[in-house]
Amino acid sequence: MQNRTEKQRDRLAAQVFVCTNDRDSEYACCADVGGQKTLEAIKSWLRERNAFWSPISVTETGCLGLCSEEGTAIAIQPRNRWYSDIQPEDVPELLEREFGPNGDRVGDEFSEDAGDGEHAADE
Numbered sequence: 001m002q003n004r005t006e007k008q009r010d011r012l013a014a015q016v017f018v019c020t021n022d023r024d025s026e027y028a029c030c031a032d033v034g035g036q037k038t039l040e041a042i043k044s045w046l047r048e049r050n051a052f053w054s055p056i057s058v059t060e061t062g063c064l065g066l067c068s069e070e071g072t073a074i075a076i077q078p079r080n081r082w083y084s085d086i087q088p089e090d091v092p093e094l095l096e097r098e099f100g101p102n103g104d105r106v107g108d109e110f111s112e113d114a115g116d117g118e119h120a121a122d123e
């Protein structure tokens with residue numbers, strides 16, 4: 001067992017978890033409402049700003065408990081930010097609010113400009 005905490009803390013400022021969960025059920029799941037496209041939109045936005053992987057990584061994940069028929073759920077850690085109903089076209093506005101227009105706002109100042117998170121995608 002290796003403790004890799006220090007290495008990852010040096011590299012990472014934030015990690016975006018994007019739900020692409022697929023389920024065969026009557027309940028909504030992110031795979032059916034554009035999860036994969038939202039995931040790719042997030043990666044592209046960060047790559048265009050040279051911020052993908054370091055300092056902001058993106059992880060495809062299973063259900064985040066925010067299932068909706070209106071779009072994908074994402075979480076941004078360690079900021080403890082949670083969004084649902086994200087469409088690919090929402091990604092630029094959302095990431096700009098979180099990380100700044102150049103994707104380089106990764107320090108402590110993010111919280112004031114990013115709003116309360118709950119309604120950011122609705123605005």
Ligand code: FES
Binds near residue numbers: 020062064
């Ligand atoms: S299936 Fe994506 S949050 Fe539940």
